[in-house]
Amino acid sequence: MKNRYLLSIFTILLLSACGGEKANNGEIAESDTLIYIPVEAGRAEQGSVSAYYSTTATLEAEEEAEVVAKTNGIITRLFVEEGDFVRVGTPLLQLDDTQYKLEVNRAEANLNRLQSDFDRNKEMFERNMVSAEVFDRVKYEYESQKATLDMAKLNVEYTTVRAPISGVVSERMVRTGNMVVPNQNVFRVTTMNPLKAILHLPEHELQKIKVGQKVMMDIDAIPNTTFEGSVERISPVVDRSTGTFRVVVLLRDQANRIKPGMFARVRVVYDVRDQTMVVPKLAIINDGGRNSVFVVNDSLVKRKNVTVGYTNGTKVEILNGLDIGDVVVTVGHNSLRDSTRVEIINIL
Known part of the structure; x- marks a missing residue:
């Protein structure tokens, strides 16, 4: 009888010990299973951004002469x-x-x-x-x-x-x-240098375009190179049938790589803002006309609304909503909510 009583007490103690161990393991498991979403990020920094009008054109010779016999x-x-x-x-x-x-x-x-x-x-x-x-x-x-x-x-x-x-x-x-x-x-x-590009711009751009403004050109036949030209002449009249005005751009290349007939993607720069705040374009989330970004702080993200200005290539100007140095998510937005934990695997 006494032996049976001792055996019962031992069994209860053993079960209690096992139950306590399972509880402790549960706490450790809960701590180890915090989810960190991998993302890529960039920083809000000071930079230069410009506003431009984009179009395309075929390069032409500024001067070309048909030589004829006179006798x-x-x-x-x-x-x-x-x-x-x-x-x-x-x-x-x-x-x-x-x-x-x-x-x-x-x-x-x-x-x-x-x-x-x-x-x-x-x-x-x-x-x-x-x-x-x-x-x-x-x-x-x-x-x-x-x-x-x-x-x-x-x-x-x-x-x-x-x-x-x-x-x-x-x-x-x-x-x-x-x-x-x-x-x-x-x-x-x-003539091969300079060459010209004739642009036909919509009339609402007339007040923005000035003689001497910088023009950037990317030429399909010469990849990974951007050429710089300038606005040479602006027609004072608007074509009533098309609603456009004529702009002549001159492009100089001392290496003579560009040729008449080449296709160019043209950007007429009409405003430049220096020392302004910019973030990578990939960071901007546009939701129904509202722009926002996810800001990372101590591995936690918070969504902030921002006001954007000019977009220039891979950079977007931020007028308000961020501070210089803020880290913003550029890749991985879709999996994020406020207070989501993230792990930055690459920062631009």
């Missing part, structure tokens, strides 16, 4: 080829000038003869030995022959076709031995 003749020599750089007045091709030089010689001989007649009649007219009518006729023949000689010399000069502008020979349209006639296209010369 007829057979091409005896080509001095340049496509891709060659030429300056104003550089010879491009030579026409056969044999006939024109002979005409110069004949015109000079006739002029010499008429010069003698003119000098003799002038002296006689001053002595009243010939009438004014005779003297005027001789003078007219003499002046006419001078013009004939000048024209003959000009035709000789025209047999050398020269570049009307400085630039690159972008197209050759003739070959040696071809016969050309006046006003026939023989070359195209194109």
Whole structure:
């Protein structure tokens, strides 16, 4: 009987000990199962942000000339080829000038003869030995022959076709031995620097755009490079059919990487704010027109409403709602609520 009583007490104590151990393990398990949501974050910091109007355009040459022959003749020599750089007045091709030089010689001989007649009649007219009518006729023949000689010399000069502008020979349209006639296209010369982009902007942007404003261009054919240009000219009138006005932008590239015909994505910068607060664009949550961010403090997040300003690439201007140095969540918003615990795995 006594043994049975002792066995019962031992069993109760054993069960109590096991129950207490389970309770303690439950407390430890509850502590170990706090959930930390992994997120990426960035900081509110001072920076520069700009406002711009975005559009697209095809680059064009600021100057381009169709070179034409001014006289007829057979091409005896080509001095340049496509891709060659030429300056104003550089010879491009030579026409056969044999006939024109002979005409110069004949015109000079006739002029010499008429010069003698003119000098003799002038002296006689001053002595009243010939009438004014005779003297005027001789003078007219003499002046006419001078013009004939000048024209003959000009035709000789025209047999050398020269570049009307400085630039690159972008197209050759003739070959040696071809016969050309006046006003026939023989070359195209194109300026490569600067190039221009013609923009057609909506009329509500007219008051924002000014001559000299900075323009940023990204060109598809030249990735990972942003080129800088400026507004050169602004049309003073709005096209009534489209509601747009014309803006000419000049783009300079000393390395000559950009070419006419390239497609460009253009940003006309009309305002710049320096030393303003910016956060990564990914941090902004837009919910029904209200903007907010999750701010991290001691591994806990709190959602704060913010007022945003300009958006510039990957950065957004914050006008109020944050302080410099605040850490904001950029990736992982969807799993967050106020007071959610987070673990920052990467901070920008």
